[in-house]
Amino acid sequence: MERVTLTTAAPEFYNDLCEVIRLFTGECAIGEEAGGALEVRHTVEGGEHVVRAGNAEARAALTPDTGDVLETKRLRKRAIKSAVYQAMKRLTGRKPPWGSLTGIRPTRLLYEQRAAGASEEEACQRLESLFDVDREKVELLRDIARVQDGMEGPGPNDLDVYVGIPFCRTRCSYCSFAATDLKHGAKLTEPYVQAVIREMHLVREELSTRRTRALYIGGGTPTALTCDQLARVMDAALECFPGAQEFTVEAGRPDTIDEEKLRMLRSRNVDRISLNPQTMNDETLRRVGRDHTAQDIRRAYARMRDMGFSVINMDLILALPGEGVDDVKRTLEAVAELAPDNLTVHTLAVKRAAALRSEGYAADEDAAQEMVALAARAARGMGLVPYYLYRQKYMAGNLENVGYCRPGAPSIYNVDIMEEIAPIAAFGAGAISKWLYPAARRIERAPNVKNIEQYIARVDEMAQRKRSLWSKGGCQGEEGEQAEEN
Numbered sequence: 001m002e003r004v005t006l007t008t009a010a011p012e013f014y015n016d017l018c019e020v021i022r023l024f025t026g027e028c029a030i031g032e033e034a035g036g037a038l039e040v041r042h043t044v045e046g047g048e049h050v051v052r053a054g055n056a057e058a059r060a061a062l063t064p065d066t067g068d069v070l071e072t073k074r075l076r077k078r079a080i081k082s083a084v085y086q087a088m089k090r091l092t093g094r095k096p097p098w099g100s101l102t103g104i105r106p107t108r109l110l111y112e113q114r115a116a117g118a119s120e121e122e123a124c125q126r127l128e129s130l131f132d133v134d135r136e137k138v139e140l141l142r143d144i145a146r147v148q149d150g151m152e153g154p155g156p157n158d159l160d161v162y163v164g165i166p167f168c169r170t171r172c173s174y175c176s177f178a179a180t181d182l183k184h185g186a187k188l189t190e191p192y193v194q195a196v197i198r199e200m201h202l203v204r205e206e207l208s209t210r211r212t213r214a215l216y217i218g219g220g221t222p223t224a225l226t227c228d229q230l231a232r233v234m235d236a237a238l239e240c241f242p243g244a245q246e247f248t249v250e251a252g253r254p255d256t257i258d259e260e261k262l263r264m265l266r267s268r269n270v271d272r273i274s275l276n277p278q279t280m281n282d283e284t285l286r287r288v289g290r291d292h293t294a295q296d297i298r299r300a301y302a303r304m305r306d307m308g309f310s311v312i313n314m315d316l317i318l319a320l321p322g323e324g325v326d327d328v329k330r331t332l333e334a335v336a337e338l339a340p341d342n343l344t345v346h347t348l349a350v351k352r353a354a355a356l357r358s359e360g361y362a363a364d365e366d367a368a369q370e371m372v373a374l375a376a377r378a379a380r381g382m383g384l385v386p387y388y389l390y391r392q393k394y395m396a397g398n399l400e401n402v403g404y405c406r407p408g409a410p411s412i413y414n415v416d417i418m419e420e421i422a423p424i425a426a427f428g429a430g431a432i433s434k435w436l437y438p439a440a441r442r443i444e445r446a447p448n449v450k451n452i453e454q455y456i457a458r459v460d461e462m463a464q465r466k467r468s469l470w471s472k473g474g475c476q477g478e479e480g481e482q483a484e485e486n
């Protein structure tokens, strides 16, 4: 759709209402100027919210003042979003799988209902009735919550540590990260390594009373660094933040892994490693700019197994360009033969910074849904259970990303980050540190600059941003932005 005209009596929720409309229209321009291909109008009439979308109409009761400003605002936003959703659903005759939910973390809503006293089944039913979520998705959330319930949560003094290495051998066409390929960025790797080590040392003192819960070296592709460079980064992380219960390194692409690097990782007690094929079809790998084959993945996987990494994760992306349901089926069969301990199934999200976006690629939504269902069945067939889930903007079919694990082998880091239940000290270009204010349901962030050269030049300032964040850490007050809501 070219352009939608949206007017609302609640302009403070304008962006939220746009997100609901895009559940039905896909990415499109939305503004207040008259003359859009579709007109959506929200008014308050006779004590009700009234939403008209084209010739469809939906109404919602005004919500009461609860006496709690945030809660009152939340309920009001939900009522208006729900009315827009119902009007769009009537107009289009379409039913998005996640109903009116537009947030990244739908598990939150299940926990919210349980916290309000609902049993597991009551909480599930409320997600269906309040937000029109498909039963199958609600059951997925329920299964995830069961796994998370069995995990030990973070203590009040716990902290996760992330170190980002924004280099890759080549750039994938769907990539929206601030990662640079080695052809253009090789000269930056050494100054970057020195900068990130400096950043960790600059803040270690402030965090010395904290217990490191999970240490995660991600990217980019950390193993795109030389063995010596990566070893220095890891040694600095282990020195500054010792005692992690879990240590993960992303070795995302097989063309960056050799025996020397794997030995170095094992010698530093890395117990989790990621090898991310995305697809096991060579033609697709070439098409999306990945400089390796499925056979390279098999070889790298066998090496990792031989070296004794206790958990190997594999990432897949569904709805890649040129791939149909049969391609995904072949990939899942190939992955099942390898039997990874964790499997992360992403649905392609073509974000603004991705090359694919400028090529105008749009996935077939029905096929994407079928692929997601196929992957869920395949993961369970491999003996894996879902343990975390998140959604993103621009996802094919408004679907989801799901992390599956062998029972007993979920990643603490992934759950902490996705559920936002532990503070994180994050180092490197584009890394975002977070401090939580649970009582006020708020989160404060300290983002590092994304540009690698800027990061190197301004690393002391990045460390200072973090120090300022921690120095307010005892506060349960009003700083920070409100945690995301649906």
Ligand code: SF4
Residues within 6 Å of the ligand: 167, 168, 170, 171, 172, 174, 175, 176, 177, 179, 219, 220, 221, 252, 253
């Ligand atoms: S491996 Fe990941 S970070 Fe690197 S270019 Fe591909 S998608 Fe981007």
